[in-house]
Amino acid sequence: MKPKVLLDKKLFELIINRLCYELIENHDDFRNTVIIGIQPRGVVLAELIYRRLKKIAPKIALQYGALDITFFRDDFRRREDPVLANTTKIDFLIEGKRVILVDDVLFTGRTIRSAFDALLAFGRPDAIELLVLIERRFSLQVPVNPKYVGKSVDSIASQRVLVKWKIDGEPDKVILHTSTDE
Amino acid sequence: MNNSLSVKHLLGIKQLTPEDIQLIFHHAEKFKKVINQPIKKVPSLRDITIANLFFENSTRTKLSFELAEKRLSADIVNFSSSGSSVKKGETLIDTVNNILSMKIDMVVMRHSSPGAPHFLKENTNTVIVNAGDGTHEHPTQGLLDSFSIREKIGDLKGKKVAIVGDIKHSRVALSNIFCLQKQGAEVMVCGPATLIPRHIKELGVQVEYDLVKAVEWADAVNMLRIQIERQASCDKEVPNFPSLREYSNLYQLNKEVLIKAKNKPLILHPGPINRGVEITTELADGEQSVVLQQVENGVAIRMAVIYLLASHIKR
Numbered sequence: 165m166k167p168k169v170l171l172d173k174k175l176f177e178l179i180i181n182r183l184c185y186e187l188i189e190n191h192d193d194f195r196n197t198v199i200i201g202i203q204p205r206g207v208v209l210a211e212l213i214y215r216r217l218k219k220i221a222p223k224i225a226l227q228y229g230a231l232d233i234t235f236f237r238d239d240f241r242r243r244e245d246p247v248l249a250n251t252t253k254i255d256f257l258i259e260g261k262r263v264i265l266v267d268d269v270l271f272t273g274r275t276i277r278s279a280f281d282a283l284l285a286f287g288r289p290d291a292i293e294l295l296v297l298i299e300r301r302f303s304l305q306v307p308v309n310p311k312y313v314g315k316s317v318d319s320i321a322s323q324r325v326l327v328k329w330k331i332d333g334e335p336d337k338v339i340l341h342t343s344t345d346e
Numbered sequence: 347m348n349n350s351l352s353v354k355h356l357l358g359i360k361q362l363t364p365e366d367i368q369l370i371f372h373h374a375e376k377f378k379k380v381i382n383q384p385i386k387k388v389p390s391l392r393d394i395t396i397a398n399l400f401f402e403n404s405t406r407t408k409l410s411f412e413l414a415e416k417r418l419s420a421d422i423v424n425f426s427s428s429g430s431s432v433k434k435g436e437t438l439i440d441t442v443n444n445i446l447s448m449k450i451d452m453v454v455m456r457h458s459s460p461g462a463p464h465f466l467k468e469n470t471n472t473v474i475v476n477a478g479d480g481t482h483e484h485p486t487q488g489l490l491d492s493f494s495i496r497e498k499i500g501d502l503k504g505k506k507v508a509i510v511g512d513i514k515h516s517r518v519a520l521s522n523i524f525c526l527q528k529q530g531a532e533v534m535v536c537g538p539a540t541l542i543p544r545h546i547k548e549l550g551v552q553v554e555y556d557l558v559k560a561v562e563w564a565d566a567v568n569m570l571r572i573q574i575e576r577q578a579s580c581d582k583e584v585p586n587f588p589s590l591r592e593y594s595n596l597y598q599l600n601k602e603v604l605i606k607a608k609n610k611p612l613i614l615h616p617g618p619i620n621r622g623v624e625i626t627t628e629l630a631d632g633e634q635s636v637v638l639q640q641v642e643n644g645v646a647i648r649m650a651v652i653y654l655l656a657s658h659i660k661r
Contacts, residue, residue, distance in 0.1 A: 232376070234376075235376075235380065235388035235389070235390045235653075236388060236389060236390075237390075240390050240656075240657065241656065241657060241659060241660065241661055242661065245349050245350065246349050246350050246654070246657040247349065248347060248349050248372070249372070249373055249376040250376075251375075251376065251379070252376070252379055252380075257384065281389065284385065285380075285383045285384060285385035285386075285387075286383065286384060286385075287384065
């Protein structure tokens with residue numbers, strides 16, 4: 165079966181813009197807000213949103229970081245092949261800040277749960293808000309509720325939702341793969 | 347890059363592949379960031395118990411392993427042979443099996459007999475990390491030395507490293523030789539002929555008896571400690587050199603040697619330093635020295651090794 169395109173380039177752009185305006189609506193000048201992307205794919209989205217926000221409102225004072233959750237995963241020693249660690253780059257404390265946590269796809273919610281643990285190393289934030297490009301409905305295994313959602317999709321566990329970024333050499337888009345595709 | 351090590355134990359660098367070494371370095375970089383965070387801990391090894399068995403004296407290696415384990419949230423038990431049943435005549439296997447029956451997942455062991463961890467691997471059922479076995483290997487030291495050089499002067503391929511001093515009694519030397527060569531570095535050993543093992547050239551290293559020439563050649567020099575305690579136990583009758591004073595006259599790294607050699611290589615020392623014997627205080631604390639970085643990197647390297655080995659332990 166041909167993979168289904170969930171978001172094409174045009175819709176993708178619209179959604180990114182909408183998410184940015186939603187953030188501006190809630191965070192004003194972002195003075196007390198930081199944006200943190202989860203490695204690896206959340207960082208790409210966080211970067212994109214960060215740049216877009218700066219373009220829309222050049223005066224905002226937003227700090228930006230990348231968080232790797234490998235050492236905080238709850239499936240260490242349960243996987244056949246361990247996950248290769250990535251880089252955490254947060255050069256500021258999040259104590260008393262509002263954190264916008266960014267990931268590309270929300271599936272089981274376990275990555276986000278691990279991210280909460282990983283974030284604690286940098287202080288106690290005032291609040292954490294979750295932003296995802298794609299929310300896969302009916303698949304959560306832990307109670308995690310995103311505040312900003314690009315698009316909600318219905319999919320079954322055997323399907324894969326893939327976000328293709330420009331850095332992959334393709335235009336930004338989101339694709340739904342079913343297990344019979346490959 | 348592979349995601350897991352090709353070995354189930356860390357017995358020596360000899361058993362590691364170049365990819366294993368890169369994987370350990372990759373994780374050590376990440377763990378170095380962790381130990382510089384406001385909260386220096388990750389929960390990865392929460393349900394792993396590690397026994398540190400030190401049948402031989404150690405301060406920094408033991409501390410470093412303990413810290414690494416704690417930073418990974420492992421539970422640990424410590425054992426040192428003084429004051430234990432080893433003194434009552436218990437065998438190594440019995441001691442270890444008794445400890446293992448308390449549900450231990452991993453053993454970090456230092457022992458004065460070369461090959462002790464290999465012997466343990468054959469006779470017990472646990473993950474083993476060699477923290478130094480006699481004059482044989484000290485793999486985590488070899489790794490952290492390379493990691494420290496790499497941090498300062500980049501990829502080791504084609505780089506020149508001289509190991510100076512008591513090569514014969516040094517487990518650090520052998521682990522360093524294997525580790526450096528597996529990364530494509532050239533290795534030279536330097537010291538008095540009595541402290542250079544006779545067939546060491548077969549390992550593919552150069553031998554130099556003149557410290558100035560070695561320093562001139564090297565991008566980094568690793569100054570080993572003169573192991574006074576081993577000289578006494580192994581070679582009581584025939585000393586390897588007439589006196590510490592004569593040794594320092596010929597093999598001490600000092601400012602004059604650097605001037606004569608017209609070179610300023612990176613300076614490493616695995617510690618503990620005999621200040622004024624193999625190296626002067628001025629150079630040990632000088633700008634070319636990475637001695638303290640080595641200690642910091644030691645924790646990160648040990649975290650990486652333990653983390654990667656623990657990923658093989660099934661629940």
